[in-house]
Amino acid sequence: MDKAAVLTHILKSKGVSSLLGGELSSSVISSNKYIPPLTAEAQVTDDDLPSLNQAILSALSAENKTVTLVGPEGLGKSTALQKLIMDWAKAEHLQNFSCVFHFRFRELNSLDGALSLETLIHHHHVPSLSKPLPLQKPEEVLFVFDDLDEYKHNLDPSVHTLCSDPSQAASVSCLVASLLHGSLLKGAAFVVAVRQTGCLKFLGGTQVEVLGFLKAQREAYFNRFFTDPAAANKALMHMERTLSFDDICTSPRFCWTVCSIYKSLIDSGEKLPETLSQLFVEILALPLRTYSRNEACNRELVLALGRMASHCSLDQHLSCTKAQMASFGFQQFLTSADAFLRVDGELESDTCVFSFHSQLMQEFVLAVSFLLDRVTQEGVEEMLEKHKGSAKFLDLFLSGLSEPVQHRPLETLLGKFNSDQIKDFKCWFKSSSEATLQGYWKDKHHRCFHLLHQAQNESLVKEIITSSARIGISYGDLSLQDCVALNYVVTCLGEMESLNLYLTRNLTGEQAEVLAPAMSLSHKIILSDSCLSAEAASHLASALSRGLTRELDLHNSHLGDKKFKILCPGLKDCKLHNLNLLVCRLTEASCEDLVSVLTSDNSQLCLLQLSFNQIGNQGFMKLCKALHSPHCKLQELLIQGCDLTTASMEVFSAALRSGQSQLRKVNLTRNEIGDRGVEALCKSLQHPLCKLQNLKLFASELTGACCSHLKEALMSEHCSLSVLDLSVNDLGQEGALLLCQALRRPGCPIEKLGLSRCELTLPVFKELGSLLKSGTCQLKSLLAGLNHVGDKGVKHLWDAVAHPACLLEELDVEMTGLTDACVEDLCAAIRASNTLQKLELSNNSLTNASVPALVQVMQNSLNMLEMNLKYNDFSEDVFNMLCECDKIRY
Template sequence: MDKVDILTRILKTENTSTILGGQSPASVINSRKYVPVTVDAQDDNLGFLDDAIRTVLCGETRTVVVVGPEGSGKTTALFKLVVDWANGECLQNFSHVFNFQFSKIGSSTDELSLETLIQQGQLQMPPNFTRLVTEEPDGVLFVFDGLDEFKHSLDPSSHTLTSDPYHLVSVSCLLASLLHGSLLKGAAFLVATRPTDGVKFLGGIRMDVLGFQKPQREVYFNNFFPDPTAASEAFLHMERTLGIYDFCASPRFCWTVCSIYKRLIDSCTKLSETLSQLFVDILVHLIQSLSLNKEHSRGLVLALGRMASHCLHYQHSSCSKHAIDSFGFEQSLTSVDGFLRVHGEGELSFHSKLMQEFVLAVAFFLDPSTHGDAEKMLDNHKGCSKFLDFFMSGLSEPVQYRLLEDLLGKFSSDQIKCFKSWFKSRSEKTLKKYNKSEHYRCFHLLHQAQNESLVKEILNPPAHPCIFHENLSLQDCAALNYVITCLGEREKLSMSRTAILREMMEVLAPSVSLSHTVILSNCSIHKDSIPLLASAVSMGVTTELELSHSNLGDEKLDILCAGLREAKLHGLNLNVCGLTAACCDNLAFLLTSGASHLQILQMMFNPIGDQGFAKLCEAMHSPNCRLQELQIQSCNLTAASMEAFASALCSGQSQLTKIDFKGNMAGDSGVEALCKALRQPLCKLQSLGLFDNGLTGACCSSLKEVFMSEHCSLSELDLSLNSLGQEGALLLCHGLKSPSCPIEILNLTRCDLTTAVFEELGSVLKNGTCQIKSLLLAINKVGDQGVKYLWDALAHPNCLLEELSVEMTKLTDACVEDLCAALRASHTLKLLELRNNSLTDAAVPAIVQVMKEKQNMKELNLKYNDFSEDALQMLDTCHNIRY
């Protein structure tokens, strides 16, 4: 194609811009303010579309297929490439470039040859031009735009392909022959299309157009508005209110938004706050520009609504002029250019699918006779509309539809009442079902309505104290934040399995500040969002922050700690966050900050080791440290940590009352060092967890001395999963008999205990000074004979036990008589754990009988015993038996 011809045809084409149709490619290129769109080529490599096409077509690839939604910038990008070629700026490896629109060549019913096709694209054809092209096909590039508008098949199997450039064939056969290499083999092809099935018949490289990312949108707005202040105001407003939607990546949509925002800014009118309000402003502008009276304006919108309904319901992208006659355009067909475009074989379609759905929503409120009630309306268009309910929700509120009433006449009050009644009823049902996607949709509709009282009416705070969410998008965050800010201060905000980017945290910050407990478990929190999270927590009412399984890592935690120094946090959960000793300096600084309120720190499954824990222990020496509870399970600690911790407990400054070392390796020597501190008067520790710490009976002598110390404040001790054995456990029992022993909760699950130990424990429980209320002895297989000593103790008036676990201790039906006697005699027992034993149906009648008598018993757990279905039915008659 002649280069001068190209520049004439493309750059000097008069193509009037429309507010919905976007700026013409010629005006974009001529303005020299062209902003390239982003493309995802292959292997998730993002870049600019122009650069990606140039790179590929300068190599060995001969076909590039550009796929993107309406208004994503495909056509303008293709025009720009062709113009740049004609100006000698790119793709100079091609001698000839031919640019075609599928909509134009596809409308031809005549048979064509390659020669006649090329002639259609040329103002003048030089002699022997076709021969020159066919002799050097690798220097030829065909650019085809709008494959989705081509109504014929390009499937090579449905055509007899030709290789003769002078052979007359159908348009579809000619194009199939070209694109599949039968005709002019070696030529290159650049094809642009909206998503369509026709793409599957094309080879080469596919490039998916993503449109404008946020930085490109900012450049676009700066180019559009001459005034930098107006540009900044417009851009920031769009990002806050509309940037949550995917279609904001569309250059065409950005043109529409800029055009409307400029009009509103120039008239000193407030910018629209929702998608519905934006389209109200667009429709008002379009109607006013037509200078129609109210009756004709109403008729035009109703006709557009009928067309929109038809296209959506039957999933047609366009309508023939013949079909349009039935929609009632008689007096306004000349006024539809702003809404509709002509293409293909004289067919009409909406410039914007969003406007298509919006005018349908407007028509619903203008004409009850055509569209029926809200449920019928939405059912008729279910699966083919995406934002219809959004627009209906927005248009049901006077603040949004009042401007339209001035131009179109009154909205139907019955339709508004009908929609609100349906919406309220549907929302109340939805919120009871805990269907995540339906919850989100409800919040989106409330967001569009912008009615705070409606939010409070539907989400009655007592009925919905917490809102739990996962896998949120930016759009979901905006809707959720609106709902929460309407409801005000709340107990809990919980999100999980969400990648929290900076934009999302910007949106959610008000909700975080309003929530006493913020749970972001199993979330991937982006580094840039951490300062915003910390700020929101510090400025609000948040006292509990849970970030477990968020894979923070040391770097992000350091940023978080710096931002939380003025926070009012009482609890911080950092379980399984990938932390090491490197982060503990900043954690210690947070604990010792003069403004620190932190009382509970959870650090489970973070390999901070002895070095990291030592820094936390140093913090406990500070009078500013208010830490009372520390969960430090499975953090790679050894006996060395016990020395540092013991020093902190005896410092006189430590406020710590509870610590859990589960899954570490304190060992006997570590516990011995710790026991020295537990006997000191300055030690305030009340709860100590040593589950699975590699302990043996060798540490029990030191623990016995702790129990007998007059200064011991320990009331809860967990020694589970340690090989204490008979000798060590008997030493513990000796200490437990001390009148000053304060132990109330003792866990000795799977500690290799024997019948002799159970006998001694029974004696402890009856001695009159024992304070034990909870005794857990599971997985010590002493059988009926060993547990009999506990049944005897339960029957004794001195026994204070409220909870007893003898799960998996090899109990049989032989124990039932003693068990029932103990239950009848005990005045304190509330919970009894008998799971995983060998009780059978024979034991059931007696147990059921006694449990019906013992109404003060909260629970007897008999799961995983040897019961038949008949026995289970009998157990079901007793409300306080679990089976």
Template sequence: MDKEALLDDLMSNKGTSSLLSGQLAIKVVIDNQYIPPLITGAEEDIRASFTSLGHVVDSVLSDQIKTIALVGSAGSGKTTALEKFIVDWAKGDHCQKFSHVFLYDLKDLSCDSQYSLKTLIQQNRHPFDPESMALVLQRPENVMFVFDTLDLYKHPLDRSEHTLCSDPSMPITISTLLASLLHGSLLKGATFLVATRPTDSLKFLEGFKLELLGFSKPQREAYFGKFFPDPHVANIAWQNMERTLSFYDFGSSPRFCWTVCSVYKNQLDAGERMPETITEICVNAMAQIVASLALDEVRAREVVLALGRLAAHCCINPQSTCCKHRIATLGLKQLLNAPLLVHSLLRVDGNMESDQCILSFHSQLMQELLLAVSFFLDKTIAKDATELLNTHEGHVRYLHLYLAGLLNPSQRRPLESLLGAFNDEQLMDFKCWLETSSQKTVEGYHKEKHLTVFRLLHQSQNNVLVKEVITPSARIGISYGGLGLVDCVALNYVVKCLGGMECLNLYLANNLTEEGTDALIPAMGLSQKITLSNSSLSAASVAHIAKALREGITKELDLSHTQLGDANLKVLCSGLRACKLHTLNILASGLTEACCGDLSLALTSSTSQLSVLDLMFNKLGDQGLVQLCQALENPFCKLQELKLRSCQVTAQSMEALSTALCCGQSQLRILDLTGNTIGDVGAEHLSQALQHPHCNLQRLTLSATELTGRCCQRLAQALRSDHCSLVELDLSVNELGPEGALQLCKALRKPGCPLEKLSLTRCELTQVVFTEFGLLLTSGGSQLKSLSLALNDVGDEGMKSLWKAIADPCCLLEELSIEMTQLTDVCAGDLCASLRASRSLKSLDLSNNKLSDASITALVQVVQDSPFLQEVNLKYNDFSEDVFEIMDECGKINY
């Protein structure tokens, strides 16, 4: 078939475009409305390299690759891509090595007839002269066959199912003919371009597979620009599509985009607003189709109910089809006499007059909408929502969404104006079902079920319904990490309806896209706390978070373990300078000293409210801390708590930190330097700061900072200072030894020493130190209320002085940790006596010791009888299961 004849044949196709089956492919091409969908190769990503199917084919074809399968979902643009390919070839744009290209829609080929290859070519719409036929048979490498709708061809094409033929003149079944061509027995060397939905029929095809992905966001914008002549209208329509519908997986479908544009145009021409939900879009599309039939209300209602029965049958049928012999039983026979309706909604496979005729819906979206609409019209489909949903469970994707959307009077109004009012009883039944099931769901902890409820509520567009479902007992603070775009939109809608959220928990949001973050900006802005720990965030996503912080009320943000990095933190800081954020957690997020300048600028902004900053486990180093110290000296800096655990800080930066603490501007109250190599020199600088009248530090953690007993003299001096405001001090996991600890004890004896909490866990303490602490606690001068002496091996003898101290009425101690101090049953008597006498102790940690069953009865009795003790930790002692029941009787004991 020559190029000119092929073009004439294509352009003479006078079919009718419809909202549901899409615009005619050739009309898209000749009207210059074609936008190439995204195409990706099965073996390599080729999206960035090619702009049309023709370019892809030119690149992929080789002596080894003769078959290309174009795979895509319904409406993804396969047929249009094929016809654009044919037109471009005929115009000389690509693939000019082929002298002949033949296009076949496989669903139109009769399976009952026999064809030879020559007959098949002759029936390609135009007579084919003998000279051209001879050229095709002699030079098959210059011939291409283009087969559309392979997925609709119901007969097997695997070579094992056929006796392949090599004679182009021999009449054979069409399935054997196709198999012989595709497997190279007939016309060996020819090239094949095949379009199909994802199907098992792909298994027998050898060659290169291309996936048609549909439209990306920029392609949708370009498509809208071609559909609407007015650029301003096109932009408004495209933005509405992106805001309200692009998040559905079918939003990339060119067919769906054409339907959306058609509905938008109709609404704009009528002076009405554009739809906001998928229910509105499809209801308006259906209303246009029903209106075009020009039926009265009674007849229109009958037609829709008949279509609803067909939809119910197709939803449950594994092939989503209806055979000819079922048509009469469903009351559909009269529908076949309405070509416009059939073309708009239904696909007919086979001759309409044949008993082999098969009906199915062009669009699953419309199939399930008809099911939902017919349920609300009367009780023909199902007597109630439970029956409807149980019957179709596992067979539908959109039914729940439509049922929820149609509860909204404004969304169902276009159909009610044509069909009459929906059944109030059916509407109320589904509303009760939705409220009851949704309330139960959101009181649980199953994330996916929560998101399903949010999607339904979003589809309903009903603020009152949201508040009825999300009651105070709802647990909407559970983690919603891993959100798709549609979930982001739905969650955002729910939060907006509620007017705010205590905690927006997006923990482990590894696939949160830029679009998803953008959709969540209002919800984030309405949340008191945002948790994004262990998430993966792009720079664009961080920019949206920064915007939400600037515009919202968020007071706490958790970005720990996000590998945020310096560059992304710089983006975030644009929001930190002017927001209500009080607490920022960016623990273990891949930060270095390079980010500290941006942090410092944010902290010193006159509008910054940041008072708690957690930077633990980042490689800030001394230079990074020095830059943060400069912020502490600024009067606008409101930082009160700074956590720098394991940030590679050394003694080198402690002088700068000490200076900042004493400058008179710093508001810092809490400082954690755990896991840094501060050493005695660094501790000396900090001790000097603690004595300064302008130092406001109240809690200092220096655990595991390579201290020795030599630093304790300076620390003790600071504790005795009249200006020291330190209430909590943690020196755990340092080699202080007894000499260092004894110096601290002497300082704590000074009347007025403010220290209330001291931790000396694993500091190589001895019995002498424990004895001194016993004396300290009974001296009447100590303010200690919490003491940890865990992981110091002193045994039963070493603890005696502490037991006596606890029993003393002068002792103020409320918390005591003596984990792993080698205690045995020998101490049980003294322990029980001290607990019985104590009037202050509330919490006691005895875990990881060597207490056994012999001690448990007396200990449990004492704990139960004590009106002061609230918690005793006995985990990891030498108890047997025989005493578990005894311990269970006391709710204060953990074991």
């Protein structure tokens, strides 16, 4: 086979480059602008995706000789096939094949009658062959088939009588089926390009998913298109931030269209389009201006294109015949059809077919014609519902085109748009957006934001996103275009109560840069369960330093020390009051940075959540330095499960009584503080300069030995502690009784005491009951659950609750071994109490017999707000009765 003839034919391919159809493959390849599209492959990362060329060559080198390229339009499948053939013709690849035959299925569709494979190749392959066919060695033959999705015949082998002789005459559909199913020219290799269609099930071999251009390929393409690197960068960034809906920017054809439009606008000093609609206005206006028809003629042309677009969308037809085009009113415009459509075949031939170059253009023309049509009675909602599922961007185009500033360039060519249709669209948009923004569907919220971004109308944003809109739902896992749309909406509003980015699993620097203005306008930013890149942390820092944010939630965000250091400059100079760093993989290394944040001149940080980070004693002691600074405003520190021990408590205690510390609330839960640690803390609790009011030592490895120190502290006139949680520590009877002595002191400030699972005994419950009735005790909340004292022990508390001197508002006796025998005393206590509001009774042994009395007493009580009866011994028989009282949880 003459490779030189093949090469010459490809380089001289007919056709013209068009904004809609893209640049000719031969031109792209010969001008060294070809960038291989990427393809998906199992077990590789995005940074290691193979090029389409590599995937094809790799598959052809295997034993399986059929390779199917699958992907949407415009991703570069056809160009890749031509590049493959050119590389073979230039002896660069595939030299194990002596001949390569290239066919397009849309051309095979026009071949009627019976002919042999030899005749098909001799007379219908281009370039034609002058030598005998080299078909004796099928393993040296490669067939390249393009546009399989446009093939009008069936590939199912069961509907054909497959042939095996290359000289045997048969229908073209039979020849194709016989080739692809291996009965004809067995051993030959095939590369087939197709969109996702049902015919794929009839193709064996290797399927290769074509991804097109990802970011690196787009950068390379733009840099080759524009001679000026600055112009290339400007064009690429603008495209990705205004036009990158889903996967359209992965299309090499779309990139070529954008580059062509942008280059023209940049060269003439004009503004680049802000929306997808504005881009397509430019694309449609160009051929309309070129052909210089009058307004009425242009209008009829676009309306005819709109009828064709509707037909293709509803019937899922990729192409239309000449007869169909005439029915759309396009007959008088056929001679200029190639300016707007792809034309396959000779215009004079009845077999000539017409199709849109892209789905995007088809939908844009449909939107334009709908807003242009002055005759239609079809409403917007009806039209959108009719095209639902087949038109992906129709509502976006309608949103853009409904704004005068965007459709005005077309009105100068087509005449006035139908104001009634525009009004109808805006009414639909407002009502549907109101319903959407009352719901919790993230994707629908995004769509609303995209529509608003397409409209580019600030007053419309404020009209639609009212105070009743629910825009605090999570917008995690955003695409770049989602970020653009969300940022547009927030900046139009001027401020945001809460920017919820929960579960954003990969916030890139580019996305964060786009969202930075929205971040700076948000009073609260939620990035919990998210993962930020280092670049994203830098943009977040910048947004914080110039913004309104008072609360930042980063818990479980995999931040780490390095990214936290990047974030710190923003934390030093911002309005932040609350910072949540729960489970952020921070270590001692971050503590110096935290100190610099807390002691900065502008620090306003009041609450710091550091729990479950590996801070350790050394890190915590560094952190204590901040508490000595007059610039530190910290009032609440949560540092649960941070590997602290007794060793750091002396330093912490010294900081608490330094006179500079503003700490009111400290949570040291799940650290090995130990009795010696409590002893150190008690020195501060007795000091007049210590401001601590709330101390939680839940599960802190304490025993009764610490209670003498706690008693001494609580007896001190300088102690201001009102909340003390000692739950899940082995205090025992002796230790708890010491605490009770302190609580009897008139003026003891403790109002909430946690003693759950502290190995308490009957004598302790008796003393607690006596204490609550004493008239000197200030306790309003007592957590005494998980101490198995049974009905007898808890009866002391019921008696206390019924006493007029008792101030309890909350009582927790979960899992204390209660039975139905206690219910009479329990109900009497509720009836007698004027203060009790909440009662925790879960995980006990109450049965159905107790339910009527409990429901009645809760219904009759004016002050009781909640009774929790979960995990008792109730059967379903009483659930309806429990439902009668909405204050009971079960």
